[in-house]
Amino acid sequence: MHSCRFEDQNGFFFFAELGAIRRSSARSPRPRCRPFNAFLMLRPSLALRSLCLLLTLPTLFAQQPEPAAEPGTGLIFDLPSYRGTPYKATLTAESYASAPRKASLEQYCPTPGNQGQYGTCVAFAVAYHARTVLYGAQHGITDKTQLNASVFSPTFIYEQIKEAGDASCQKGTNPINALELMKTSGIARIATVPYQCGAPITSNALLEAVDYTINDYQILFMPDVTDYDTRVNTVRKSLAEGYPVVHCFTVVKSFYKAPRIWRSLPTDGGAEGQHGRHAMLIVGYDDDLDGGCFRVLNSWGPTWADGGYVWIPYTEFVKYSLGAIQVYGPRGSSGHQPAPGVTPGKSAIKTADYQLSGRLNFRLRDGTAMNAHRIVSNDSTLSAYKMDQSYSSGTRFRFFVTTNTEAYIYAFATDTTGKVNKILPFEDGMSPLVGPNSTIAFPSEKKVVRMDEQKGTDYLLVLYTDRPLNVKQVHEKLNAASGPLLSRLRSALGTRIVDPAVVKYSANDIAFDVERVAPGGIVPLMVEITHD
Secondary structure (H helix, E strand, O other), X not given: OOEEEEEOOOOOEEEEEXXXXXXXXXXXOOOOOOOOXXXXXXXXXXXXXXXXXXXXXXXXXXXXXXXXXXOOOOEOOOHHHHHOOOEOOOOOHHHHHOOOOEEEOHHHOOOOOEOOOOOOHHHHHHHHHHHHHHHHHHHOOOOHHHHHHOOEOHHHHHHHXXXXXXXXXXXXXXXXXXXXXXXXXXXXXXXXXXXXXXXXXXXXXXHHHHHHOOOEEEEEEOOXXXXXXXXXXXXXXXXXXXXXXXXXXXXXXXXXXOOOEOOOOHHHOHHHHEEEEEEEEEEEEEOOOOOOEEEEEOOEOOOOOEOOEEEEEHHHHHHHEEEEEEEEOOOOOOOOOEOOOOOEOOOOOOOXXXXXXXEEEEEEOOOOEOOEEEEEOOOOOXXXXXXXXXXXXXXXXXXXXXXXXXXXXXXXXXXXXOOEEEEEOOOOOEOOEEOOOEEEEEOOOOOOEEOOOOOEEEEEEEEEEOOOOOHHHHHHHHHHOOOOHHHHHHHHHHHHEOOHHHOEEOOOOEEEEEEEEOOOOEEEEEEEEEEO
């Protein structure tokens, strides 16, 4: 029989006899192994010491816990589909600067969900979190018990958009596909479709889902736009408007054990520090916290980081973001805006009517105002504005389109030949949906329009509505019709034009306000410009 004694790094002895191991707290200055039969005493060798070590190793390894598996991620960031999604129009610097220093949707968030080891982060960000936040904001629900009972199903999204052959729910999904499904088909609650890989999507779930669609979604910045102001301000403005933002993020090693405020570490660099791509939901920001931070809701459960949330400083956000997507609530719930400085207020409960308010401003290149006054068409059914003075060919100017309420905005311009040109959205990829308290400069704050040499009268027509228009069809009808522009507008849009009698048009400013507009109603602002 052999007996062996070995001292570990903590000063503990391990005695081994024929594989039986016990532990003692007695200390010794150095490890040693003693043979107890004559044969071993005559041949002290490496073999016996190796035997002691082999007998000891199981106990040594038993003291080390197995490393916990990292939580799942699962973002498929498909650049062509991301670039092919309508992007939010660039606003004026004043529009971004007017956002409060902090805003939060956290009061509308359910308890942070946990995706486990599945690649379902996109489904959690879009369904479990974003759609539940929008539902809570729409109905003014802040009680966590009620919010948790209202949670929407990530499985409903994942199972319908996952790749073929993804039986184990590990391959991840594309957020554009997830948001498009929620926009067109809606989303069922988790009570109807529980969180389970491979769960069937029943007809009852599909019927329930149509009651919980979203209005729209927009890209906030492109991956190649990396400047700090654009990335930070577009997300701040979206949150200030009362809407959450789906965050496409590059996960690094230190993020798995993030503290309340996460900053990357030197060990996060290189291939070893990169741990894939992940989707989360941004639900707030605070300009005064640690130089400015976004509040991010993750899907790794409430024990991760700061109760399932984390603060990501703006500098880290700019560095590790792949993209960001604003998610708009259901139709009819627009108009909810944040209380100054703290929390977005309760959105309007879905109703038949909505509010619209907007204005136009024209300025010469040097900033001088180009004033106008109101005129009324001959049949008194449409209102328009005319510049107080004429302007010579070659005059350089820009104009600003403002909406005080959420609206789809389209703009057209005519020349002396009567041809109508669409000028807003000025690119096919630009979304016509504009959030409240927003101003768009045309052509931009740094560029101007130059009046051509063809003297006569030009017209600018801006349309405000709560529903997207088939702008190509409207454009074709405006060009196909004959007569004055206001008459052509009536021919193209018919009864969708809001009765001017219920619209409060300003006498001296190119502006309007209407309290109650039926869904699909359109309010036009037309300006006549004479140049000589």
